[in-house]
Amino acid sequence: MDEGFRVLSTLGLPVNPASLVNGAKKHPALLAQGFRLLQKLPFMKLIDGSFSEIAALYQAFEPLMQQARLSTPAWDDFKQQTMRKYALEQA
Numbered sequence: 001m002d003e004g005f006r007v008l009s010t011l012g013l014p015v016n017p018a019s020l021v022n023g024a025k026k027h028p029a030l031l032a033q034g035f036r037l038l039q040k041l042p043f044m045k046l047i048d049g050s051f052s053e054i055a056a057l058y059q060a061f062e063p064l065m066q067q068a069r070l071s072t073p074a075w076d077d078f079k080q081q082t083m084r085k086y087a088l089e090q091a
Contacts (some may be wrong), residue, residue, distance in 0.1 A: 001026065002070040004061070010068040051086050 001024045008015055015021050023031050038044065058079055066071055 001031070003070070003075045007061070007065050007068040007070055007072065009071060011064060013064075051082075054082060 005015055005021045005024055009021075049073075065075070
C-alpha cells in the first residue's frame with residue numbers, strides 16, 4: 001500500500017482518507033494485521049472482488065507507476081504472486 005501511495009503522491013494525486021496514508025507509513029504491521037482480521041470476517045466473502053477487478057487495477061495502475069518512475073518491489077512481487085495463483089487456479 002505504501003508503494004502505491006508513494007506513486008500517487010509523486011504524481012500529485014490525492015488519497016482519501018489521508019489517515020490511511022499516514023497509517024501505512026507509521027504503522028504498517030498494525031495496518032496489515034487489521035486487514036488480515038478484516039479479511040477473516042464472514043461478510044467479506046460477500047464483498048470480495050473477482051480476479052478481473054484485480055487485473056483491471058493492475059492495468060490501470062501500471063501507467064501511473066511508469067510515469068512516477070519509482071521502485072515498487074513489494075507491488076511487483078504481489079502482482080507476480082497473484083498472477084501465478086490465478087494461473088494455477090485456471091489450470
